[in-house]
Amino acid sequence: MLPDSTLVVINNLVVVICHPIQHFCDSRMKRFWNPSCESSNNPSRICPTSSPGDRYLIGPSSMFAVVTPDTIHLPPGAVVRLPGSWQDYQALNEQLGDRSSPRIKYRDGEIILIAPPPEHGRKVSVIADVVKVLLDHLGREYEAFTPITMELLQKSGIEPDYCFYIENWEAIAGKDRINWGVDPSPDLVVEIAIPSYTDVNDYLPYRVPEVWLFRKNQLVIYGLQSDRYTVETSSRYFPNINVSEVVTECLKIASERNTSTAIRELRRKLASEN
Secondary structure (H helix, E strand, O other): OOOOEEEEEEOOEEEEEEOOOOOOOOHHHHHHOOHHHOEOOEOOOOEEOOOOOOEEEEOOOOOOOEEOOOOEEOOOOOEEEEEOOHHHHHHHHHHHOOOOOOEEEEEOOEEEEEOOOHHHHHHHHHHHHHHHHHHHHOOOOOEEEOOOOEEEOOOEEEOOOEEEEOOOHHHHOOOOOOOEOOEOOOOEEEEEOOOOOOOHHHHHHHOOOEEEEEEOOEEEEEEEEOOEEEEEOOOOOOOOOOHHHHHHHHHHHHHHOOHHHHHHHHHHHHHHOO
């Protein structure tokens, strides 16, 4: 193995993950590196070589990561992008079983694995709790799911952080399995954005009406308009509530104190406004 690098192998495909401060690893890696693949906006992009051999360079990562037919291990925060078929994606999904990490998605002949960083789970939990409190405040019925895998055969596979059925909760109530493409998609999806992984357009094939992405300490609300997502100033489910402000405040309180305090404060504030 090259110094400060990791070999990742899947179905005879070799992947090298470099230490973040070594863009080339060393001079021997230069023949595997394609400058056109790297950009400041996407430092973790997979870079195919121009010569046969199926070798790829992924960065950055400073911890050990392995993907083989027998083992899948990614350090927190790592993103691995691999070319692969729908069958490869299904095989990896089966291997992962009920594990919550790493997460996996499939789109356009590419498999993407991500091990969310430690703070990811807490942010997801707080935002999901905010949604539940707001729905309860409005007297709305709902179903909520996490984890859940959304799949369209041969086309797409995605694992949202949290999803809610609000207008369509009755259609999936009591079901152990959702038949994507037949049953309705979630009304609301919540995602903590991760560079090189999160893309709101992943939800276009499912026609999810609203997607919340928490990116760079700010909640961005996307609404489905015809065949694309547009940034909205308010949520269709909470039109009279500034949910971006509520989420930011609750996350701040949760960080400074704890989640339970943040949610109690939100309930108290909503009650005082009645």
